[in-house]
Amino acid sequence: MAKLDAKIPKGPIKDKWTNHKNHINVVNPANKRLIDVIVVGTGLAGGSAAASLAEMGYNVKSFCFQDSPRRAHSIAAQGGINAAKNYQNDGDSTYRLFYDTVKGGDYRSREANVYRLAEVSTNIIDQCVAQGVPFAREYGGLLDNRSFGGVLVSRTFYAKGQTGQQLLLGAYSAMSRQIGKGKIKMYNRHEMMDLVIVDGKARGIISRNLITGEIARHSAHAVVIASGGYGNVFFLSTNAMGSNTSAAWKIHKKGAFFANPCYTQIHPTCIPRSGDYQSKLTLMSESLRNDGRIWVPKNMKDVEAIRAGRIKPIDIKAEDRDYYLERRYPAFGNLVPRDVASRAAKERCDAGYGVNATGEAVYLDFASAIMRYGKEKAIIIHEPKASEARIQELGKKVIEDKYGNLFQMYEKITDDNPYETPMQIYPAVHYTMGGVWVDYNLMTTIPGCYAAGEANFSDHGANRLGASALMQGLADGYFVLPYTIGDYLASDIRTGEVSTSSPEFDEAEKAVKDRLNFFINNKGTKSVDHFHKRLGKVMWDKVGMSRNAQGLKEASDEIRIIKEEFWKDVMVPGDLNEFNQELEKAGRVADFLELGELFAKDALNRNESCGGHFREESVEPDGEQKGEAKRDDINFKYTAAWEWKGDSKDAELHKEELTFNDIELKQRSYK
Amino acid sequence: MTKNGMNLTLKVWRQKSDKDKGQIETYQVNDISEHMSFLEMMDTMNEQLISAGKEPVAFDHDCREGICGSCSLFINGEAHGPDRGVTTCQLHMRKFKDGDTIYIEPWRSKAFPVIKDLVVDRTGFDRIMSAGGFISVNTSGNTQDANSIPIAKDDADHAFDAATCIGCGACVATCKNASAMLFVSAKVSQLALLPQGKIEAKDRVLNMVEQMDAEGFGSCTNTGACEVECPKGISLDNIARMNREFMGASITSDK
Numbered sequence: 024m025a026k027l028d029a030k031i032p033k034g035p036i037k038d039k040w041t042n043h044k045n046h047i048n049v050v051n052p053a054n055k056r057l058i059d060v061i062v063v064g065t066g067l068a069g070g071s072a073a074a075s076l077a078e079m080g081y082n083v084k085s086f087c088f089q090d091s092p093r094r095a096h097s098i099a100a101q102g103g104i105n106a107a108k109n110y111q112n113d114g115d116s117t118y119r120l121f122y123d124t125v126k127g128g129d130y131r132s133r134e135a136n137v138y139r140l141a142e143v144s145t146n147i148i149d150q151c152v153a154q155g156v157p158f159a160r161e162y163g164g165l166l167d168n169r170s171f172g173g174v175l176v177s178r179t180f181y182a183k184g185q186t187g188q189q190l191l192l193g194a195y196s197a198m199s200r201q202i203g204k205g206k207i208k209m210y211n212r213h214e215m216m217d218l219v220i221v222d223g224k225a226r227g228i229i230s231r232n233l234i235t236g237e238i239a240r241h242s243a244h245a246v247v248i249a250s251g252g253y254g255n256v257f258f259l260s261t262n263a264m265g266s267n268t269s270a271a272w273k274i275h276k277k278g279a280f281f282a283n284p285c286y287t288q289i290h291p292t293c294i295p296r297s298g299d300y301q302s303k304l305t306l307m308s309e310s311l312r313n314d315g316r317i318w319v320p321k322n323m324k325d326v327e328a329i330r331a332g333r334i335k336p337i338d339i340k341a342e343d344r345d346y347y348l349e350r351r352y353p354a355f356g357n358l359v360p361r362d363v364a365s366r367a368a369k370e371r372c373d374a375g376y377g378v379n380a381t382g383e384a385v386y387l388d389f390a391s392a393i394m395r396y397g398k399e400k401a402i403i404i405h406e407p408k409a410s411e412a413r414i415q416e417l418g419k420k421v422i423e424d425k426y427g428n429l430f431q432m433y434e435k436i437t438d439d440n441p442y443e444t445p446m447q448i449y450p451a452v453h454y455t456m457g458g459v460w461v462d463y464n465l466m467t468t469i470p471g472c473y474a475a476g477e478a479n480f481s482d483h484g485a486n487r488l489g490a491s492a493l494m495q496g497l498a499d500g501y502f503v504l505p506y507t508i509g510d511y512l513a514s515d516i517r518t519g520e521v522s523t524s525s526p527e528f529d530e531a532e533k534a535v536k537d538r539l540n541f542f543i544n545n546k547g548t549k550s551v552d553h554f555h556k557r558l559g560k561v562m563w564d565k566v567g568m569s570r571n572a573q574g575l576k577e578a579s580d581e582i583r584i585i586k587e588e589f590w591k592d593v594m595v596p597g598d599l600n601e602f603n604q605e606l607e608k609a610g611r612v613a614d615f616l617e618l619g620e621l622f623a624k625d626a627l628n629r630n631e632s633c634g635g636h637f638r639e640e641s642v643e644p645d646g647e648q649k650g651e652a653k654r655d656d657i658n659f660k661y662t663a664a665w666e667w668k669g670d671s672k673d674a675e676l677h678k679e680e681l682t683f684n685d686i687e688l689k690q691r692s693y694k
Numbered sequence: 695m696t697k698n699g700m701n702l703t704l705k706v707w708r709q710k711s712d713k714d715k716g717q718i719e720t721y722q723v724n725d726i727s728e729h730m731s732f733l734e735m736m737d738t739m740n741e742q743l744i745s746a747g748k749e750p751v752a753f754d755h756d757c758r759e760g761i762c763g764s765c766s767l768f769i770n771g772e773a774h775g776p777d778r779g780v781t782t783c784q785l786h787m788r789k790f791k792d793g794d795t796i797y798i799e800p801w802r803s804k805a806f807p808v809i810k811d812l813v814v815d816r817t818g819f820d821r822i823m824s825a826g827g828f829i830s831v832n833t834s835g836n837t838q839d840a841n842s843i844p845i846a847k848d849d850a851d852h853a854f855d856a857a858t859c860i861g862c863g864a865c866v867a868t869c870k871n872a873s874a875m876l877f878v879s880a881k882v883s884q885l886a887l888l889p890q891g892k893i894e895a896k897d898r899v900l901n902m903v904e905q906m907d908a909e910g911f912g913s914c915t916n917t918g919a920c921e922v923e924c925p926k927g928i929s930l931d932n933i934a935r936m937n938r939e940f941m942g943a944s945i946t947s948d949k
Binding site: 143161196199200234431596602 | 711757759763779780824833834835837847850854857884891
């Protein structure tokens, strides 16, 4: 495909990144001072990129819509970050992390990118420890690890259930140092409204000051979009309320291809929804599956009794419980990858075994782990004759040390004590593997415009493994982008400061202002949330965990109807030039409506099941894998990169064929 | 506790901008479920206002799971409301009862000027961080192996406990002096407890405290209210540690 060149370096996979770094262009330190880079988003990818680029000497302008860069939604990542350190001596290696990630992504990611990710993973841990990130440690003072789904080694570094917080605060502190030095100019409470392209290159953005409403022009020699994923297209997700796709969508409409929008991660362990007023869903970390066992009752009479409140889950005997993941996937058990665990939960609930009033909940039970840890602890503290109550007490303490904040969070939301009764969980939208198409250098199809972290599509294929998002965000920002961007900027050292007084900036600014004016003056009858909720319902019902051609076509039609009504009837109160949260939301939902349609179109096009994308038409008909997702490598071994053609329905498909030289393509089995 | 359908009277601070004087407005919300979070109750109120053609109440919120530190409401005279160990977004309506009147105000502090309604400007915290809340290490693929410096588990755990501060500002809002000592001391402690942070420890504490004073935060008089209201349970021990660090640095620093 002429338009899509992934620019993968030649040579053996293990040498590609090293060779590439050795041969790409470098900007000399004196010239870096003459070059401006805009970074949109301050999560793990954007924050680490901004800090690293500023340390290197570039002038960085950093933008976030939150009131502080420290509040980007990476902060909420709980469980951990993977790295092939092999500190546990369980045979981990760069290759094994690479292999697990490609397999976990159901063979829909780009080998070279994933290998590089595995390669730099170890540097991330070193870097973070040097910054003062307080990872969990063992009594000998060395770093501790735990396991996550879809792998057979312990390679996950963590800081209780707040790993994302600690890593983000590390990146934020690195940013703060550069802000203090004046090398990063920080624009918090600013939203990127559009990208400005001059002579075919990304040369700046239009921003809106969310406090005053001021529209401003910012020029640069390169623009990095690190604005996160688009899970909020479902309205309900584990994303933050402000998480949005607008920066990524704006560059898409200016020429950046959007890849694999249908690859969405539905996370298996979230707190079930409780009512129509629900504004978001809360994740319970996958790390809990290290110690929690997932089950539903085996017998329908027990399900009914539980729903009627006649019995409690702890009253159900072990032999009357269906530990369905252990039953179906003995090799990986409760630690199967997220897509597999989510579908298995849906399968049981669809069959009628859901354990709450809505029928959409399964149990995550820590009773066995509490006893196991309690017995271990009793031996260590020389209490061989400890009573069962004492063992439970000791075990609960161990569980509290590991997951205390998660248990507390659960209790505050549900009013149930998970130390005494199993948690109720159900899958929810969590992460989007799809995103802006980028080449090996993380450059989009717009020269000088880069995408990093969850905003790009590059490393997770059709399903992301646990503890890999933090790894990818920081890899992109600390160790990939700072090198690759220099290769591009090396040819820009004579450009000088980019002027904002050009017709391109005039035009972009006018379009932004026109749209904002439209919202304020539309004076419709329905709130922005009204449309967002309707969009979310269509997405969840027809483009959610399980998809079919009929439903996807209906979804496209329904989204178009909502979109039309939105533009006719949306009501945005307040004024332009003030702090106006409804106006912010209106722009974001307008973009979600367009993305949602492309999402459904991509899901319809991909007539195979792979990773988080499950097409009911494509399942294994028989054999040991009967009923499992069936990939179609003959017809769909490609990345679908969509080009904007004026409307989502007219988007043009470009294919990046995926080649697998270092990993054999196989049916993914966790049995 | 009622099962569902609480009717509540809300007394909400409305202020158009930092130049406006502001006043309490009264709103009625009905049929509020006990399972709602406090912010979902606020959403319901705002939907009502929008339907009535009025401007909704502005308030900061984002992750709605107690970790981003955006939400910042003073509810019935308490930062983050009546529950303990939670942020406003984790507060649930089961803590209230039918017929209650709830006062909802922004953080009050000279160093946190009101932007609009319940939204305040907390960028003073960012400036304190820029003054020294970091370890000066550049990004490099060649830092030493993460396990080359073992760190005693107790130190690592205490550093972690301090590092869990979410920067919400409840400590400042709660303190009768509007002191930011709990916030600043949490970062100073985290980094002072780790071998990597000890090298710059003196400059760090001096610079951060200087900036803290410049921002207009008040002094600490050891009342301890901040610790009680902190949603993350950041301990007063951190303030004691920062005082030691500050004293030591003041006496021995060359600057």
